Amino acid sequence: MNELDVIQRISQRLPGAPPEVIVGVGDDCAVLRLGDRDWVAAADMLVSGHHFEDSWATPEDVGYKAVAVNVSDVAAMGGTPRFILVSGGADNSETTLRCMEGVMRACAEFGVYPLGGDTTRAAALTVDVAILGELTAPPVLRSGASPGDILAVTGELGASAAGLLALQEGVREPERLVRKHLRPEPRVAAGRMAARLGVGAMLDLSDGLATDAGRICEASGVGCRIELEKLPIAGDTREAAASFNRDAEELAATGGEDYELLICAPEEVITALRESLDLPLTVIGEMTESGGPVFLRNGQPVEGLSGWDHFS
Amino acid sequence: MNELDVIQRISQRLPGAPPEVIVGVGDDCAVLRLGDRDWVAAADMLVSGHHFEDSWATPEDVGYKAVAVNVSDVAAMGGTPRFILVSGGADNSETTLRCMEGVMRACAEFGVYPLGGDTTRAAALTVDVAILGELTAPPVLRSGASPGDILAVTGELGASAAGLLALQEGVREPERLVRKHLRPEPRVAAGRMAARLGVGAMLDLSDGLATDAGRICEASGVGCRIELEKLPIAGDTREAAASFNRDAEELAATGGEDYELLICAPEEVITALRESLDLPLTVIGEMTESGGPVFLRNGQPVEGLSGWDHFS
Numbered sequence: 001m002n003e004l005d006v007i008q009r010i011s012q013r014l015p016g017a018p019p020e021v022i023v024g025v026g027d028d029c030a031v032l033r034l035g036d037r038d039w040v041a042a043a044d045m046l047v048s049g050h051h052f053e054d055s056w057a058t059p060e061d062v063g064y065k066a067v068a069v070n071v072s073d074v075a076a077m078g079g080t081p082r083f084i085l086v087s088g089g090a091d092n093s094e095t096t097l098r099c100m101e102g103v104m105r106a107c108a109e110f111g112v113y114p115l116g117g118d119t120t121r122a123a124a125l126t127v128d129v130a131i132l133g134e135l136t137a138p139p140v141l142r143s144g145a146s147p148g149d150i151l152a153v154t155g156e157l158g159a160s161a162a163g164l165l166a167l168q169e170g171v172r173e174p175e176r177l178v179r180k181h182l183r184p185e186p187r188v189a190a191g192r193m194a195a196r197l198g199v200g201a202m203l204d205l206s207d208g209l210a211t212d213a214g215r216i217c218e219a220s221g222v223g224c225r226i227e228l229e230k231l232p233i234a235g236d237t238r239e240a241a242a243s244f245n246r247d248a249e250e251l252a253a254t255g256g257e258d259y260e261l262l263i264c265a266p267e268e269v270i271t272a273l274r275e276s277l278d279l280p281l282t283v284i285g286e287m288t289e290s291g292g293p294v295f296l297r298n299g300q301p302v303e304g305l306s307g308w309d310h311f312s
Numbered sequence: 313m314n315e316l317d318v319i320q321r322i323s324q325r326l327p328g329a330p331p332e333v334i335v336g337v338g339d340d341c342a343v344l345r346l347g348d349r350d351w352v353a354a355a356d357m358l359v360s361g362h363h364f365e366d367s368w369a370t371p372e373d374v375g376y377k378a379v380a381v382n383v384s385d386v387a388a389m390g391g392t393p394r395f396i397l398v399s400g401g402a403d404n405s406e407t408t409l410r411c412m413e414g415v416m417r418a419c420a421e422f423g424v425y426p427l428g429g430d431t432t433r434a435a436a437l438t439v440d441v442a443i444l445g446e447l448t449a450p451p452v453l454r455s456g457a458s459p460g461d462i463l464a465v466t467g468e469l470g471a472s473a474a475g476l477l478a479l480q481e482g483v484r485e486p487e488r489l490v491r492k493h494l495r496p497e498p499r500v501a502a503g504r505m506a507a508r509l510g511v512g513a514m515l516d517l518s519d520g521l522a523t524d525a526g527r528i529c530e531a532s533g534v535g536c537r538i539e540l541e542k543l544p545i546a547g548d549t550r551e552a553a554a555s556f557n558r559d560a561e562e563l564a565a566t567g568g569e570d571y572e573l574l575i576c577a578p579e580e581v582i583t584a585l586r587e588s589l590d591l592p593l594t595v596i597g598e599m600t601e602s603g604g605p606v607f608l609r610n611g612q613p614v615e616g617l618s619g620w621d622h623f624s
Contacts (some may be wrong), residue, residue, distance in 0.1 A: 009412075010409075010413075010415075010416060010426075013413075013416045014416075014425075014426065015419070015420060015425065018394065018395075018425050020395075021395075021425065021427070024427065024428070025426065025427065025428045026428075029428070030427035030428050032395070034346040034347050034349065034351070035346050035347010035348045036347045036348070037346065037347055039346070041395070041397060041427050041428070041444075042397065042428060042429075043397035043398070043428065043429045043430050043440075043442060044399065044430045045399035045400070045401070045430045045438075045440065047401070047432055047434045047435075047438070049435055050432060050434060051432070082330065082332075083330075083332075083333075083344070083353070085353060085354065085442045086355070087356065087440040087442075088357070089359070097321060097322075100322045101322075101325075103322075104326075108327060113329060113333065114322075114326065114337065115333070115336065115337065115344070116336070116338075116341070116342050116353070116354060116355065117354075117355045117442075118355050118357045118440070120357050120359055120363070121359070121362045122359040122361075122362060122436070122438065123361055123435065123436055124434070124435055124436065126357075126359070126434065126438055128355075128357065128399040128430070128442075130355060130399075130440075132353075
C-alpha cells in the first residue's frame with residue numbers, strides 16, 4: 001500500500017461534508033468558507049530518517065522547511081498564508097527549541113502567525129505544521145486543466161534534488177543547491193497572481209514533476225506531453241547531476257521537492273502571467289486529451305519516469 | 313528545560329498578532345475572529361514510546377485519542393469541534409491506515425470533519441491533529457478566575473491514571489479504567505454550557521489536576537485550595553490504586569489525562585451549571601488571593617504533588 005492508497009482508503013470513509021467545506025480532501029489544500037471569506041487549510045509533517053537525516057539538516061532547517069512546504073501548499077491554491085499550528089519534538093528540549101526557532105524564522109519570512117501547537121518528546125526529530133491561508137480569488141484546483149492548455153512551471157527544476165544528492169554524499173556544496181533543498185522558496189506571489197488571472201489548474205511540485213503532473217492529469221481527466229529539453233535546469237544543477245552520474249533532465253523530472261508551481265492555462269493566460277512575474281515561467285509542454293503524462297526526448301517517449309512515494 | 317520553557321521561549325519571539333487573533337499562544341486554544349464568527353484552534357501530537365507504548369495501545373486507539381484530546385481542548389474553551397487536519401505515520405502503511413481508521417472513528421463520534429493532512433513513514437507511530445472549533449459564546453480562558461470562586465471538576469479523576477498503571481503492568485483490566493485511558497471522553501456539552509453560563513475560568517485536565525490548577529492560578533494571578541477528600545474518585549479507581557500501592561487521592565491529583573473540565577466560577581454559576589449537566593460536577597475547593605494551588609488533607613497542607621512534564 002502506498003501513500004495514495006492510504007489517503008484514498010481514508011477518503012472513502014468520509015461523512016457528508018458540512019456546508020463550510022467548498023473543497024475537501026485531495027487537493028493541495030481544503031477550502032473552507034468561513035464568514036465572508038474563503039480559507040485554505042493543509043498540513044505536512046517532516047520526520048527524521050525519512051524526509052531528512054540529522055547528519056545534514058539542522059533542527060533549524062527542519063523547522064523552517066516544515067513551514068515553507070505548507071506555505072507552498074497555500075501558494076498552490078492561489079492563497080495567502082496566514083496562520084499555523086506547529087507540533088513537534090525531539091529526544092531533547094534543546095533540539096526541539098532549535099527546530100521551533102526555525103519555525104519562527106520561517107513565520108517571519110512568510111508573514112505567517114503561529115497560533116500555538118504542541119511540543120513533545122520524540123525519539124526522532126518530528127515536526128508537523130497545519131496552515132490556514134486566505135483566498136482573495138477563487139481557489140485554483142488540480143482538476144481544472146483542459147486539453148490544449150499550456151503546461152508551465154515557475155523558477156527551476158532539479159536544483160533541490162541535486163542539493164539532496166550532495167547532502168546524501170556528505171557534502172554541503174554547491175551551497176546554492178543545498179540551500180534550495182533545505183530552505184525552499186514557496187511561490188506565494190506567483191500563485192496568487194495565477195489565481196487572479198484564472199489559470200485552469202495548479203499544484204506545487206513536492207513529489208517530482210512526473211508524479212505531480214500525473215496528479216493534475218488524473219484530477220482533470222486529461223493527459224499531457226512534457227518535453228524534457230524544455231525543463232528549466234540551471235547550469236550548476238546540470239554540473240552536479242553530471243558529477244553524480246545522473247541525467248539532469250531525468251533528475252529534474254523526478255527529483256521532487258522543487259516547490260515550484262506547475263500551472264495549466266490557455267496560452268494567453270500563460271503569457272499574461274509571465275509578464276506579471278518576477279521569476280521565470282517556462283513552458284514545458286501541453287495538456288492532451290487523455291492518458292496521463294508522457295515525457296518526450298527529441299520527440300520520442302521516455303519510459304520509466306516516476307516520482308516519490310512515501311511508502312515505497 | 314521543560315515543555316513550558318520551550319513554549320515560553322518561543323512565545324517571546326512572537327511578532328505582533330494580526331487583527332483576527334483574539335487570543336494567542338498560551339491557553340487551551342487560540343481564538344480567531346473569521347468573518348462573523350469566532351473560532352478556536354489547537355494541535356496535539358501523540359508519539360509512541362512517549363505518550364503510549366505499542367504493546368498496550370492499538371493504532372486505532374492512538375488515532376482515536378489524538379482526535380479526542382484535541383476535541384477536549386476545544387471543549388475547554390466552550391467551543392464546538394468542527395474540523396481537523398491530521399498528520400501521521402508508522403513504519404508500515406497498515407499501521408498508518410489502522411491509526412487513521414481510529415481518527416475517522418473519533419471524527420464520527422465527535423461530529424468533526426477531516427479536511428486532510430499528511431501520511432508519512434516514521435520509525436515510531438506518530439499522529440498530530442490540528443483542530444478548528446466554533447464558538448457561540450465568548451471563549452472561557454484560564455485567566456478569568458477570581459478569589460472566592462468555587463473550583464469544580466466534571467466527571468471523575470484518576471480513572472485514566474489507574475488504567476495507565478494497569479496497562480504499564482501488562483494487564484488490560486479493569487476494562488473500564490483502561491478504556492478511560494485509551495478512549496477519553498471530552499466534555500464538549502459541559503464546556504459549551506459552562507461558556508454560556510459565563511464561568512470565570514476553565515481548562516481541560518490533561519497534565520494532572522496539580523499542574524493544571526497551577527496553570528489557572530498562574531494565568532489568573534490567584535491561588536487555590538483543593539481538598540483531596542473531595543476529589544471525585546470512583547470505587548474501581550480506588551481499588552486499582554490500592555492494588556498498585558498508590559494513594560488514590562494523590563493519583564487523582566497528579567495522574568493526568570483525565571480530560572475532565574476544571575471550572576472556576578461563583579457559587580451560583582456552579583449551581584446553575586450542575587443543574588444543567590448530565591454528568592457529575594464536584595466542588596473540590598476554592599480560589600484564593602495568591603500563591604498557587606495548595607492541597608489539603610484533613611485540613612493540613614500536603615507537599616510534593618506535581619504533574620507531568622514532557623521534558624522531565
